[in-house]
Amino acid sequence: MNIRVDWRASVSLTGTICKYLALALFVPLAVAVVYQRDILVFVVTIVITVTIGLLLExxxxxxxxxxxxxxxxxxxxWFAVAILGAIPYLLATVGTDSSLAHPVNALFESMSGFTTTGATVMDEISTDRYSHALLLWRQMTQWLGGMGIIVLMIAILPKLAVNGAQLIQIESPGPEFQRLTPRIAETARILWAVYFGFTLALAALLYGLNLAGLAPNMTAYNALAHSFTTLPTGGFSPESNSIAAFSGAVQWVLIPFMVVAGTNFALFWYLLRGEPRRFLENTEFRAYAGVIVVFTGVVGGMLYSGAAPALGELGGTTEGSGESALRHGLFQIVxxxxxxxxxxxxFAAWDSTAQFMLLTAMFVGGSAGSTGGGxxxxxxxxxxKVARRELVTAAHPEAVKPIRLGGYVIDEDVTRGVxxxxxxxxxxxxxATVFIVLDSARVGTSLTVLEAISASIATIGNIxxxxxxLGPFGSYLEFPTTSKLVMIFLMWIxxxxxxxxxxxxxxxxxxx
Amino acid sequence: MNIRVDWRASVSLTGTICKYLALALFVPLAVAVVYQRDILVFVVTIVITVTIGLLLExxxxxxxxxxxxxxxxxxxxWFAVAILGAIPYLLATVGTDSSLAHPVNALFESMSGFTTTGATVMDEISTDRYSHALLLWRQMTQWLGGMGIIVLMIAILPKLAVNGAQLIQIESPGPEFQRLTPRIAETARILWAVYFGFTLALAALLYGLNLAGLAPNMTAYNALAHSFTTLPTGGFSPESNSIAAFSGAVQWVLIPFMVVAGTNFALFWYLLRGEPRRFLENTEFRAYAGVIVVFTGVVGGMLYSGAAPALGELGGTTEGSGESALRHGLFQIVxxxxxxxxxxxxFAAWDSTAQFMLLTAMFVGGSAGSTGGGxxxxxxxxxxKVARRELVTAAHPEAVKPIRLGGYVIDEDVTRGVxxxxxxxxxxxxxATVFIVLDSARVGTSLTVLEAISASIATIGNIxxxxxxLGPFGSYLEFPTTSKLVMIFLMWIxxxxxxxxxxxxxxxxxxx
Ligand SMILES: [K+]
Ligand SMILES: [K+]
Known part of the structure; x- marks a missing residue:
């Protein structure tokens, strides 16, 4: 085979990115110092990361x-960052019976973090078993991956900005990347600034609820940890009961920030620049809002009439309670x-009709230019629009019209690409679903069709x-190693x- | 609204088609005479059909x-034929407690017949409860619908042959219709002749098995009834246990004929004309054969190792039996x-892994120009090929190549249409799945995700x-009437x- 790709250049710049990743590791290191636990873990990881980065360069x-x-x-x-991000899990658990001591599990957890998937293979999520620093690193991987490792690097590294537009196009979700300013490094900085701003605002609000007495367990640590995973549509939580661990007030505050996370971040830039109409008239945003309203109406109605009979403590009682049904329905749909x-x-204990509606929602995904997957x-x-055009073309073959979206004509190449x-x-x-089903059968466990479908869409869709x-309070731990490797691949792609x-x-x- | 479609012309020709449908009703009438049951039902239906046809004309x-x-x-x-085809069900059951006495059920059964779906809402399938003539009419609707009502009419009606190519293109399955001879009426006659020939051959073989002592319950009536529903990929049977009611020999004989039914019928014309290479080198046929082999390998292996624990009498024992596992696996996959x-x-009692493989197979469908759905x-x-091209284009944007299939270039319009x-x-x-799920929840029954998905794909895919x-020995009777109406629509479209x-x-x- 005659290789014509200059892979050395790619490997070298991967090294540069790894080197700068070490900077991010100082945050969990600081937390480790505060709590006096796992300090060495992060020092060693920083040394390894910088060394590997320099070697690759x-x-x-x-x-x-x-x-x-x-x-x-x-x-x-992205693959290199996931591998390096797994090092703290391995170092912190070496010699213990923790599930993270297995390299495939550690890589799974790290890839799940950076890709903002949020699927976990941890045996237990608690600050008793794992350090505050390690659990915060887990949260932080999602924050770094959310707006994009490459976008971040372009914002800070002049070397990468040369090919910036191209690189962002490759990394960024959605069929087309919007340039906000002529200089690409500036666009990257704006995106990260908006992202950073929302994260800070959420952290302040969450901690504010605590100070106001509305969220007793929303400590400063928890406020930061959950801000780190809301804006990137990540979903990791250092609480094993996820957001069910917090008060209704916390849940209501998180909802608008989740909506923001699924919105094209460029729109907030227009809003800041005093062009609110560009925001409100955006076709994709309006569709996004419409889908949320319709799905919430259906699922909220189901919860109100008793679709969640087995909730018990987690999720409270929704039957007959308007506020509770609306809150849980809206939260879960968003x-x-x-x-x-x-x-x-x-929600894995809701009735099968409500579960089916949630499964359907999983196939929608966020907006282009948001941190959402799918x-x-x-x-x-x-x-x-293409489907509608097919129908019109069937009746009027002579009148093939271009696809229009929000006033713009979509190029046929883009349509075909979509x-x-x-x-x-x-x-x-x-x-992937077929593989996961057969692989589980191979080791003697059998998955229901719903479990199999959801395992596949939840990983490739970064849900x-x-x-x-594998419900919200469960884990992916029991899957065979081969399935986990496939899922690591799915999250990455x-x-x-x-x-x-x-x-x-x-x-x-x-x-x- | 300014209507520019000359709907009168379409209605008039629909009348002509209805009129000629009456000819087909003489077959069940003859059976009714032989068994001295339901004679009046078919006489009246013939009168109604001819009258309505003449009026519409x-x-x-x-x-x-x-x-x-x-x-x-x-x-x-197609809709008119389904309505007229329901009349015998209604007339034969009027005043009884039969499920077919309900007009929606009768229409469901008729639409399911003509569209070769084979989903049933009959409370009981037996010649004790329903006449041989009525059950044969049910079989015959599938045979008429299989190769196509329109193709049949073009073969016999010079009036329709004028626009024949266009009409066949609209009715026939697959993205493109192949003209076998310059004259379209001749093409239609060839297709129906091949179809007729295979049907006769199967009936003769099945009855031959009976004469040879290999299929005691394969009477002449059963041989004809099952030939009527094999070639059109229909699936109706006058036996409530479908093909499980018959011996392994019958099952082995049916397999190749089912394979034929899913093959492009034009290929058999080439075979008859002495061009076997055009058959064997056909890309679609090779893919079809390949998919059958792979799926059968997987499912057969599962059956051999015990995927069907609850079979009991129906389906025999497959665990450890090579012949039985291969036969049931191959039969069910095809x-x-x-x-x-x-x-x-x-198969609704197989383990969840085997069920999942069957569900996946349901999304494949037959070949273009066959009687298969999906x-x-x-x-x-x-x-x-388009997916592969997307990848190549990502690496080499300058080299957009046309899609080739079996040596031919596929036009971009066709690709986009597909x-x-x-x-x-x-x-x-x-x-449709969402509707069916919500509709069932409305009346207080809840479907599993597997049931809901299969109800939808089994009707729109004419499976x-x-x-x-709704397993192979179950029925669609319990669905709410609204769901049944949606399913009638799904079978039609x-x-x-x-x-x-x-x-x-x-x-x-x-x-x-
Ligand atoms: K996620
Ligand atoms: K069928």
Whole structure:
């Protein structure tokens, strides 16, 4: 095989990204110092990360990125970051009976973090068993992955800004990337600033609820930890009962921030610049809001009439209570629709009709340019318009009209790309589901169809929890190692929207 | 609204088709005479059918078909035929407690017949409760619908042959219709002759097994009845235990004929003309065969190792028995893959892994130009190639290559049509599943996710049986009437591949 891709350049820049990842590790290190636990874990991880980064950089002292090298860099750096992010889990649990002491589990947890999936293989989530620092690192991986490792690096590294637009396009969710300002590094900084601002605001609000006496267990630590995983649609929580551990006030505050997380962040920039109409008239945002309202109406109505009979303590009583039914319905729909995966109630114990509605919501996804995963609203809009056009064309073959969205004409190449992507996504989803089902049968456990489907969509869609044993208060621990490896792959390709990763496995990428 | 569609022409020709449908009713009438039961039922039905046909014809004495009128004719005539086909059910059960005495049930059974779905709402299937003539009519509706009412009419009616190619294209399954000879009426006659030939051959073989002592209950009546529903991938049986009622020899004989039913019938014409290479080198046929082999391998292996623990009498014992595991696995895969829906075993009682594999097979469908329903092999091939091209394009944006299939270049319009159709199909499937789930919840019954998904795909895919209560030996009787009406709609649009029906519900079809 005649390799024509300058992989050395991609590896070298992956090294640079790893090196700068070490900066982020100082946050959990500080927490480790405060709580006097796992200090050495993070010191060693920082040393390893910087060393590996520097070594990889030596592979090519003067890297130059062409299109394919850029694609390889994005795929590679996400994988490298996930591997390095797993080191603290391994170091903190070495020699113990913790599930994280197994390398595949540690990698699963790390990939689940950076890709903002939020699926867990931890045997127990508590600050008794794991340090505050380690659990905060787990939260922080989601925050780093949410707006994008590459976007972050472009914001701070002039070296990467040269090919910035291309790199962001490869990493960013949604069919098209919107440039906010002519300079790409500036666009990256704006996106991260908006993201940072919302995170701070949420942390302040959550801690404010505590000070106001409305959320006794929302400590400063918890406020920070949950802000770190709300804006990236991450869903990890250092509480084993997720958001069910907190008061209704906390749940109400989180809802608008989850809605924000699933919205195109560029729209907030327009809002800041005093162009609210561009926000409110945005077709995708309006569709997103409409879908939330419709789904919440249906699921809220079900909860009101008793769809959650087995809730007990977790999730409270919704039957006959308007506030409770609306809160849990809205929270769960927003959370699963945009791929956050937070839970206020054990929805895996809801009745099968309500579960089915949640499963359907999982296939929607967030907006383009948001931190949400999945297929995404904009693609569904394009598909809807293409389907309608197919019907009109059947009646009037002579009148083939272009697809319009929010006043703009969508190029036929983009349309074809959207259809191709969606079908590729569904094909990978089905193939993965089949694999997971057969793999579980191989080791002698049998999954229900709902568990199997949800395991697959929850990982490739970067959602996190599913149904049955992988419900919001359950875990992925019991899956065979082979299935976990496939799921690690699914989370990785899901976050990068499949193509930049899958293309590496074609001969055509490396040759010619 | 300014209607520009000459609906009178479509209604008039629908009348002509209804009139000729009466000819087919003489077959059950003859059986009624032999068994001296339900004679009046079929006499009256013939009178009603001819009368309605003649009346409708008066709407336009000189109908002329343009493209939209042709589409309306196809959709309308399939619906009219289903309504007329329900009359014998109603007349034979009037005043009894039979489930078929309810008009919606009778229409469901008739639509399920003509569309070759094979889903049933009969309370009991036995010649004690219903006459041989009525049960044979049920079988015969599938045979008439299989190769296509329109194709049949074009073969016999010179009036329709004028627009024949267009009409066949609208009715026939698959993205493209293959003309076998320059004259379209001749093509229609060839297709029906091949279909007729296979039906006769199967009936003779089945009855031969009986004469040879290998199938004691395969009477002449049963041989004819099952030939009527095998070639159209129909799946109705006058035996309540479907094919599990018959010996292994019968099951082995049916398998190749089911494979034939899912194959493009044009290929057999090439075979007859001495061009076997065109058959064997056909890309779609090879993919079809490959999918059967792979699925059978997996499911057969599962059955061999005990996936069907609860079979008991129906389906025999497969664990540890190579012949039995292969026979049931192959039979069930072929039957569900190409949408026949026959069962040799209660697959709704198989373990969840095996059930999942069968559910997956249901989404495949038959070949283009076969009588099989579903999305169809050829579309999956196009989707697979488009997905691969998306990856190559990601690496080499400058090299956009056309899609090739079996040496031919597929036009981009066709490609876009295939993607659009498949996504429209999946959208309708999901919307229908949501409706069925919510509708069942409304009346207080709850469906499992597997039951709900299978109810939807089994009707829109014209498969018939699903899982749970709608398993191969169950029925659709317990669904609410609203769900049944939706399913009638699903069977109708599934048989005509959605667009010719759905387009009637758009304003654009009627205006301009
Ligand atoms: K998530
Ligand atoms: K069928």
């Amino acid at each position: 030596q592979v090519d002292p003067d890297p130059e990125l062409r299109p394919r090298e850029a694609m390889l860099l994005v795929a590679l750096s 959370s699963l629709l945009n791929s956050t995966g937070f839970a206020t109630s054990d 297929i995404k609203i904009i693609r569904w809009l394009v598909i809807w 259809l191709g992507f969606t079908l590729l996504y569904l094909l990978v989803f089905v193939a 996190g929890p599913g149904f049955g044993t 899901g976050r990068l929207e499949i193509i930049p990763v899958l293309v590496l496995f074609t001969g055509a990428f490396w040759k010619r | 008066q709407v336009d004495p000189d109908p002329e078909l343009r493209p939209r009128e042709a589409m309306l004719l196809v959709a309308l005539s 039957s569900l893959l190409n949408s026949t829906g026959f069962a040799t075993s209660d 999305i169809k092999i050829i579309r999956w091939l196009v989707i697979w 993607l659009g159709f498949t996504l429209l199909y999946l959208l309708v499937f999901v919307a 018939g049986p699903g899982f749970g209560t 599934g048989r005509l591949e959605i667009i010719p029906v759905l387009v009637l519900f758009t304003g654009a079809f009627w205006k301009r």
